[in-house]
Amino acid sequence: MNQLLAAWVWLIPNLLFAGIVDTISIESKVFGGLREVYVHLPDDMEFHSDLVRLPVIYVLDGQHEWFVNPVTDDIRYLQYTYEIPRGITVVIPHQDRMAECAIGKGLDTNEPLPLFTFITSELEEYLEPYRPNAYRLIIGHSLSASFALYAYQRGNGFFTSVIAHSPMDHLDDLFREFHDHPNLGVDRVSISTGGVEHDKDLFHREAFEKVASRYPEIRSRMTVYEADGVAHNAVPIVSNPMLLSKLFYSFSRRFGQIAQVDAEYRLVGQPDDPAVELGKIIQASTLGPYRYAPEIGEIFGLASRYQNSGFMEQAIAVYEVGLTYYPKLIDLYLSLYPLYLEQDEQLARNCLLKAYALIGNGPEPDPEMDALKEEIGTEIRNKGWSTD
Structure with missing residues (x-):
């Protein structure tokens, strides 16, 4: 392989970031009309196998750009830096915020509020094609923050966690509910409040402190x-990055004890056999109480630690497990090819032919991918293999 082929191996993981936004229109029975939600997806979805199930973050107040844009940007950039997991972000606008998010009626009756039913029942079937897992976070601000707390309590396990920015509506009732029902998991509740100055967040801060x-x-x-x-x-805007980072702190360190490296990016100790190292990775592949596959960047990061220290068998094992999660990712085949070439020419050939076959199936012309395919084809011919 020349430099073009070698460089491409590390290109795609750094580009998988722009994201995809789908608009879903739902004929809602509880609201008696059409509702739209916006589903933000990682743009590596096309590479996922069915084994990759994604967490879901519900963002209320989707009609307020000043709120939604910073929150979704926080999510995207913290995902990019592996502080929080890649997932499905569902932005939910309200047609009548007061009517939909005020929780008084919901506290006075056993009947769930329409917005709660919309999120937990009607919306669920529309999200299933995106392969969500059971980890669900709901985020709201002010009135919708109180609704988020209500939904977290009412869901009784449907939502894994909640972030409520400056809530005030029925705050005493919500705290009493946590007090009376310890099983609701108050340790997964995050709340922010603003400044005590009159022109800042005095009334909401005082209500919370009281x-x-x-x-x-x-x-x-x-x-x-x-x-x-x-x-x-x-x-x-100020609090969301802090609370997200705190909430997903254990996720951000889930592979931190595996294949540890020094300042020179060399392993600090002798790794175990490949099967044992892989077992550690699989065991750590969690998000809270749920299984969550290693992300593409995590696969390449772990493999590179072994590879940089000369432990090629361990690197191969990581790349191979990556293929079970991301079987259409060309980078994985190109990463495995030179490693296989040192051990088994047939495996190397199959790997390169698979990469070759995956290129060129897109709907639009792509000069860079065409150049890569030509480069791979040259490598195949130089080895005396056929692309047929």
């Missing part, structure tokens, strides 16, 4: 971020 002071054990188990000096509408 209620939280009556339930100190509940507050101590929550993750609370006090955005001092920050105005009400700026609270989610």
Whole structure:
């Protein structure tokens, strides 16, 4: 392979970031009309096998660009840096925010609020084609923050966690519910509040402090971020990155103890046999209580640690398990090819032919991919193999 072919191996994982947005139109029974939601997807979806199931983040107040745009950008960039998992972000606009998000009626009756039913029932079947897993986070601000807390409680396990930015509506009732039902999992609740100044977030901050002071054990188990000096509408913009990073801290370190490297990117110790190392990776492939496949960048990161220190068998094992999750990703075949070439020419040939076959199936012409296919074809011919 010449430099073009070798360089391409590391190109695609760095480009998988722009994202895809689908608009879903739903004829809602509970709302008695058409509703639209916007589904943000990672743009590596085309490479996923059915083994890759994605977490879902529901963002309320989708009609407010000033809120939604920073929140979805936080999610995207924190995904890019592996602070939080790649997943499905569902933006939900409201036609009548007060009617849909005010939770008073929902607290007074056993009947769920229409918005709750819409999210947990009607919307679910439309998300299934995207292969969601059971990890669900709901995010809201102010009135919709109280709704998010209500939905988290009402769902009784449907939502894995909640981020509520500056809630105030029926806050006492919500805290009492956490107090009376310890099984609701208050440790997976994140709340932010703004500045105490009158022109910042005084009323919401005071309401929170008043209620939280009556339930100190509940507050101590929550993750609370006090955005001092920050105005009400700026609270989610300032707080969201902090709370997301805190919530997914264990995810961001899930492979941190495997194949540890020093400042020179060399392994600090002798790795175990490939099967044992792979077992560690599979065991760590979780998100909270759920299984969550290694992401593409994590596959390449782990393999490169072994490869850079000369442990090629371990690197091969990582790339091979990557193929079970991402069987259409050309990079994996091109990464395995030179490693196989040192051990088994037939495996190397099959690997390169698979990469060759995967190129050129897109709907639009792609000069870069055409150049890569030509390069691979040259390599195949130089080895005396056939592309047929």
